[in-house]
Amino acid sequence: MSTDTRAIVDELHRAYREGDGERVAALVHDDIDWCIYGPARIFPFEGPRRGKAQVMEVLAAIGGQFELTRYEPEVVIVEGDRAAAMVKTSFVQRSTGRILSLRLVNMLRVADGRVIEFKEFSDTFDVVEQAMGSWLEVPAIAV
């Protein structure tokens, strides 16, 4: 079972890196529970989603704003039907040409040979600053 999980996660990473939407779709469970954690008022593709159709819309929205230029899994941990991956990524912001470099961490679960749970984390404060091309102004936080 671990082997299957790893094969599915590896294939998902390859398909996504190669921009192969059909292969990605084939690996997404119809009933997937999905969330990219982050500010949806800034990146509308962030936040919770349910089901393959919503997830494919999210991936299309990301691809509309950002061109993926690097997707390098550094660590992939598999146990049973679950996996975690830490991935070095770079994207070009299409509207500005800015290059965003960030680490993603994905927590996944597979069922029926597909990904049925996907939760993605990144340092979103840093990602927003990279996308703006400037520092966020933060009032002093009482400490």
Place this chain on the structure above:
Amino acid sequence: MSTDTRAIVDELHRAYREGDGERVAALVHDDIDWCIYGPARIFPFEGPRRGKAQVMEVLAAIGGQFELTRYEPEVVIVEGDRAAAMVKTSFVQRSTGRILSLRLVNMLRVADGRVIEFKEFSDTFDVVEQAMGSWLEVPAIAV
């Protein structure tokens, strides 16, 4: 080996939840490679650290600002000497009484019965807003 890794990670979670600094210290490798990803200009305890002494300073700094009130591992994945954990947490900001609720994801590696690699991710944009008690003002990002 997997069993040892899980036992070490579980014990680290328990010791941290119970605020037992000595037990935490005993589980931290002298040569640990550590990073809490996030804006160090806002939370000085974030960013990379090396070695047990620096890590114990980080934990003391976090404890100075925040009282941990919840630390619930939802998912712990172990493979060989590596582990990943997704944890529901709540903290009270001591200076304001504000309650911060967030999910952490930790990527760990153990060696010599201790944690030698620790990388922590969270939705830092959201965490900063929770700590401020107000929304960050973000200029429109070109899309």
